[in-house]
Amino acid sequence: MAAYSRPPHLVFCGSHAGISIGEDGSSQMGLEDVAMFRAIEGSTVLCPADAVSAERLTEMAADRAGIVYLRTTRPKLPILYDGNDSFPIGGSKTLRSSKQDAVTIIASGVTVAEALAAHEALAKRGIAVRVIDAYSIKPIDREMLARAAQETRAILTVEDHRSEGGLGDAVAEALPTPIADPAPGRARHPAFRHGSPAARPARHFPPRHRGSSGRADRLERDGFGTKLNRALNF
Amino acid sequence: MAERGAQPQRLARASTSPKNPAYRDLAYVEPLMGPHTVAILAEKTYGALIDHGRIDDTATTGLDQAMQDLEELQANGIDDLRVTDELEEINLQKFGGSIDALQTGVSARQNQGSRGQTEQTLRSEAQRLRRLVIRMTNAAGSGHPTSCMSAADIVAALFFHTMRWDPRDAKARDVDSFILSKGHAVPLLWAALSEAGAIDDDPMTLRRIDSRLEGHPTPSQPWVKIATGSLGQGLSAANGIALANRLDGIDASIYCLMGDGECAEGSVWEAAEFASSNSCPAWSPSSTSMRWARAARRGNGTTPGAYARRFEAFGWNAVEIDGHDMGAILDVLERAGRTPGQAPTAIIAATIKGKGVSFLEGKEGWHGKPLDKDQMAAALAELGEDGPRATVEPRRLGLQTPPAAQAPKSITIDYPRDKPVATREAYGHALTKLGALRGDIVGIDGDTMNSTFAELFAKAYPQRFFEGYIAEQNMAGIGLGLAGQRQDALCRDLRLFPDARRGFHPHGGL
Numbered sequence: 001m002a003a004y005s006r007p008p009h010l011v012f013c014g015s016h017a018g019i020s021i022g023e024d025g026s027s028q029m030g031l032e033d034v035a036m037f038r039a040i041e042g043s044t045v046l047c048p049a050d051a052v053s054a055e056r057l058t059e060m061a062a063d064r065a066g067i068v069y070l071r072t073t074r075p076k077l078p079i080l081y082d083g084n085d086s087f088p089i090g091g092s093k094t095l096r097s098s099k100q101d102a103v104t105i106i107a108s109g110v111t112v113a114e115a116l117a118a119h120e121a122l123a124k125r126g127i128a129v130r131v132i133d134a135y136s137i138k139p140i141d142r143e144m145l146a147r148a149a150q151e152t153r154a155i156l157t158v159e160d161h162r163s164e165g166g167l168g169d170a171v172a173e174a175l176p177t178p179i180a181d182p183a184p185g186r187a188r189h190p191a192f193r194h195g196s197p198a199a200r201p202a203r204h205f206p207p208r209h210r211g212s213s214g215r216a217d218r219l220e221r222d223g224f225g226t227k228l229n230r231a232l233n234f
Numbered sequence: 235m236a237e238r239g240a241q242p243q244r245l246a247r248a249s250t251s252p253k254n255p256a257y258r259d260l261a262y263v264e265p266l267m268g269p270h271t272v273a274i275l276a277e278k279t280y281g282a283l284i285d286h287g288r289i290d291d292t293a294t295t296g297l298d299q300a301m302q303d304l305e306e307l308q309a310n311g312i313d314d315l316r317v318t319d320e321l322e323e324i325n326l327q328k329f330g331g332s333i334d335a336l337q338t339g340v341s342a343r344q345n346q347g348s349r350g351q352t353e354q355t356l357r358s359e360a361q362r363l364r365r366l367v368i369r370m371t372n373a374a375g376s377g378h379p380t381s382c383m384s385a386a387d388i389v390a391a392l393f394f395h396t397m398r399w400d401p402r403d404a405k406a407r408d409v410d411s412f413i414l415s416k417g418h419a420v421p422l423l424w425a426a427l428s429e430a431g432a433i434d435d436d437p438m439t440l441r442r443i444d445s446r447l448e449g450h451p452t453p454s455q456p457w458v459k460i461a462t463g464s465l466g467q468g469l470s471a472a473n474g475i476a477l478a479n480r481l482d483g484i485d486a487s488i489y490c491l492m493g494d495g496e497c498a499e500g501s502v503w504e505a506a507e508f509a510s511s512n513s514c515p516a517w518s519p520s521s522t523s524m525r526w527a528r529a530a531r532r533g534n535g536t537t538p539g540a541y542a543r544r545f546e547a548f549g550w551n552a553v554e555i556d557g558h559d560m561g562a563i564l565d566v567l568e569r570a571g572r573t574p575g576q577a578p579t580a581i582i583a584a585t586i587k588g589k590g591v592s593f594l595e596g597k598e599g600w601h602g603k604p605l606d607k608d609q610m611a612a613a614l615a616e617l618g619e620d621g622p623r624a625t626v627e628p629r630r631l632g633l634q635t636p637p638a639a640q641a642p643k644s645i646t647i648d649y650p651r652d653k654p655v656a657t658r659e660a661y662g663h664a665l666t667k668l669g670a671l672r673g674d675i676v677g678i679d680g681d682t683m684n685s686t687f688a689e690l691f692a693k694a695y696p697q698r699f700f701e702g703y704i705a706e707q708n709m710a711g712i713g714l715g716l717a718g719q720r721q722d723a724l725c726r727d728l729r730l731f732p733d734a735r736r737g738f739h740p741h742g743g744l
Contacts, residue, residue: 002710004461005471006453007717012710015658015685051660055647058664062675072661074685076654083647109657 002067003041011061012037015072018160020110022075035165037069038138044089045138047071047167049112052081053093053135060089073110080112080133092141096131104130104148104155108137108167111158137167140174149176246272251279260287268293331632338398338629352395353560358621359429360390360560364590365617366425366437371604374441377449380588380600382422385491387558388583392489393426394624396567401432401626404456408631410486411475413460415468416493417450418602427457430626459718466499468492470708473508474715477700481676486631497541503548504705508712509578510549512700538582545580557583591616643671662687669695676716678702680709 002010017030037045044064048054054072061068080095087093095112096119107115112133119131130152134140148155155175157168236242250262250273259282263273268291275283283289304314363386371377392412393399399409414423421440424447427433433455439445446455450463460471472490479486496502542552553570555562563583570579587601588594591613605613645667649655669675669691681703683689692699702709 002714004452005459005714005718006461007714010713010717012713013661013688015661015682048657048660051649051655051657051663052647054657054660055645055664055667058661059645059668062668062672070661072657074656074658076656078654079649079651083649 003043007067008065009062009068010066011058011064011068011070013058013070013072016074017071018073018110020073020075020160031160031162032165033069033071034137034161034167035169037067038165038170040067042066043138044068044136045071046089046135047108047137048087048135049107049109049133050077050080052079052083052085053087053133056085056087057089057135060087064089071109075110077110078113087135089136090139090141091136092144093133093135094130094144095133096129098128098130100128101130101152102127102154104132104152105158106132106134106145106148106155106167106171107158108134109160111160115158134167134171137170140170142174145171145174146176242270244270244272246274248274250274251276264288264290265292267291334630334632341627349564353564355622355624356390356395356564357387357560359394359624360386361590361617362429362620362623363390363422363425365614365620366429367421368591368605368610368613368617370421370425370437370440372607372610373438374449375604376441376602377421377604378418378602379421379604380594381416381419381493381602382425383589383591383594384557384585384587385416385419385422386589387560388491388563388585389422389426390624391560391563391567393430394626395564397489398486398629398631399626400628400630401427401430402628404432406630407482408484408486408633409629411459411472411488413462413468413472413475413488413490414451415462415471415490416465416496417461417463417468419491419493420447420449420451420463423451423457424455429623432457432626453718460714465493465496466501467707467711469502469505469509470711471715471718473505473512473708474712474718476509476715477512477676477712478716481698482633484631484633494541497544501705501707501711503544504708505711506545506548506550506580508702508705508708538584542580542582545582549577551577551579552582553579554582554584557585558589645671658685659687662690666690666694669698673698676700678709678712678716680704680706 014030014033016024016028017033019029019031021028034045034047037043043066044061046057046061046068048057048070054070057070061070081093085093095116105115105118112131115131119129122129130148132144132148134144145155155171157171159166159168161167163169247262247266252259252261259279263275263279263283264287266273267289271293307314364383367377367379367382367386371379371382397410397412399412400406412423414420421437424433424435424437424440428435428437433446435445435447435455437447440447441449448454450461451458452461453459459475460468462468462471468490469492472488475488479488492502538554542554545552551570553566555566557563566579566581570581586596588597593609594600594613645664647664649660665675665677665688669677675691675695675698677688677691677695677699679688679692679699679701681701683692683701688699692701700712702712
């Protein structure tokens with residue numbers, strides 16, 4: 001009933017969210033939280049990737065009207081930003097980019113550091129990838145997505161959540177021309193290993209890559225998912 | 235003037251007992267004695283004077299020294315006129331509230347003389363409400379008339395007698411609060427507001443798509459602060475309102491009308507636990523009215539007595555009454571919840587669903603059903619013609635001026651690049667920094683504060699921190715109550731930061 005009560009300011013901070021709680025086990029990961037809070041009318045969902053953005057987003061949350069969900073995590077994460085950097089709600093941070101980017105990796109929270117590690121690993125193999133920190137999952141940075149869809153050949157999201165309603169869905173919904181048929185391409189993690197439906201995705205690939213033998217498909221053939229998994233320490 | 239018989243004016247001094255225990259007990263008595271002055275002494279101070287005081291003409295001696303002291307203060311930049319002006323202003327505000335309370339007490343005493351008359355008027359009002367909800371739900375073609383009829387006596391007593399509120403101002407903060415936790419009885423709320431002249435909306439527009447009188451309460455109607463009807467949540471919101479009142483220094487009562495059915499919800503008992511365990515001296519009393527109707531039918535042992543024992547086990551005062559006996563209702567409402575610091579009161583009111591109409595009273599199959607035209611005619615005939623309408627005497631509790639809004643400043647963030655930090659910890663740091671910049675940040679924790687680092691905030695701002703323990707539905711409800719209450723009159727924003735733990739599932743609350 002919270003949304004219908006229209007609170008002027010109400011910030012929920014969920015901590016220890018996601019798979020990075022590790023040893024506590026799969027039942028303790030809260031892998032539905034982003035979907036739950038995204039579904040609330042007029043809500044805001046924020047997921048910081050480091051301590052600097054966490055602090056600034058806590059401050060931004062305080063000024064945001066309505067219900068805000070701030071997702072924080074347990075492990076210590078590398079500092080990515082300067083104290084003076086700004087994190088407007090509805091924005092994103094492009095952490096790695098070049099004119100040669102084949103793929104855009106969109107991450108948030110703990111997966112940002114992992115995406116950066118993947119960037120390094122792929123760079124060694126001569127594959128340039130763009131890395132985006134989508135700290136604002138709702139509203140999501142549509143301009144950034146439109147640019148990524150235009151400038152790179154595929155968009156890959158790295159999810160710390162059930163595939164239903166998480167970052168991947170937020171990105172897919174906001175892409176200029178989402179497509180419906182699934183294709184491989186999303187990294188999976190242990191929380192989805194047991195009895196979970198087959199990896200979906202591909203709604204995340206812009207139409208011109210459908211069924212193509214572009215870089216994204218080759219990445220998949222080359223076992224990109226496996227390598228990314230390894231990069232993510234799974 | 236004295237020659238013509240006028241009495242000389244005397245200087246009278248009150249507040250002669252020092253509030254600061256470090257001061258001498260006669261600090262405001264001995265140095266201020268003089269001819270034609272009157273000092274009002276508390277018993278303890280008087281005892282001290284008799285025991286070890288020195289009586290002398292001290293007010294008129296040492297004036298030169300006093301003048302010199304004042305000049306020195308002036309020279310040091312302390313403007314004594316400004317100081318006295320400010321003190322005067324503060325005290326006027328303080329005493330304003332006391333005088334209002336005194337006036338309320340006096341008018342209550344006056345009313346006692348005509349108690350029989352009051353009961354008669356309220357009974358008449360309850361019947362008017364019953365007639366109105368039958369007509370409203372008939373016009374709407376849906377709704378829950380029988381759920382309204384059972385609570386009509388209690389609502390009449392609250393809105394037209396007990397509650398201190400102002401029908402002219404939906405945004406008033408310094409008034410008692412009413413939460414209709416059993417939101418499906420909303421025709422009764424709309425009817426009472428209409429009868430009190432608080433709303434202009436035509437009651438017959440109930441449930442229409444373009445009406446503000448929705449089928450369950452939402453803030454579309456400004457008198458509603460919290461959307462209810464998703465049952466079992468009203469008491470949590472009442473907790474939030476109580477905390478908001480405590481933070482704003484408002485000594486108001488909170489009335490939460492619940493149904494017996496919704497007490498199956500676990501959140502009710504989360505809220506009951508929180509309410510009693512937070513009844514520190516500054517806690518605003520909250521009263522819960524419950525009605526009992528269907529327990530016998532359900533046959534699960536939830537008699538009024540069982541509810542009373544449950545609330546008692548959660549640290550409440552529980553009182554059982556006949557919810558249709560106006561005398562008993564007024565008695566219990568007068569006793570309950572007017573003394574700060576006491577445990578919250580659960581009024582277990584045994585009521586009959588559909589009360590007042592023989593073919594509805596306690597009958598099966600009438601939940602959530604309006605009467606058709608013929609049934610309505612029969613019901614209205616049985617209830618009788620409309621009697622006299624009760625009136626509401628607008629009452630306010632008095633509000634202290636809110637502190638001036640602080641200019642929002644930005645927090646300073648500084649982490650060395652080479653040292654990883656958890657985002658949960660950063661959240662705790664940011665919250666504490668925000669707490670220093672803004673008085674309107676309130677934290678509620680779900681028993682995870684050493685994991686979420688909210689303990690940093692808790693230590694720095696204990697007044698603005700509440701521990702909700704592992705009762706997350708209640709925590710969400712408290713947040714709503716707090717946020718809903720403080721949005722208007724004080725014109726300052728509230729930022730709430732309930733901490734959740736992983737796997738947090740406040741579906742009901744959201």
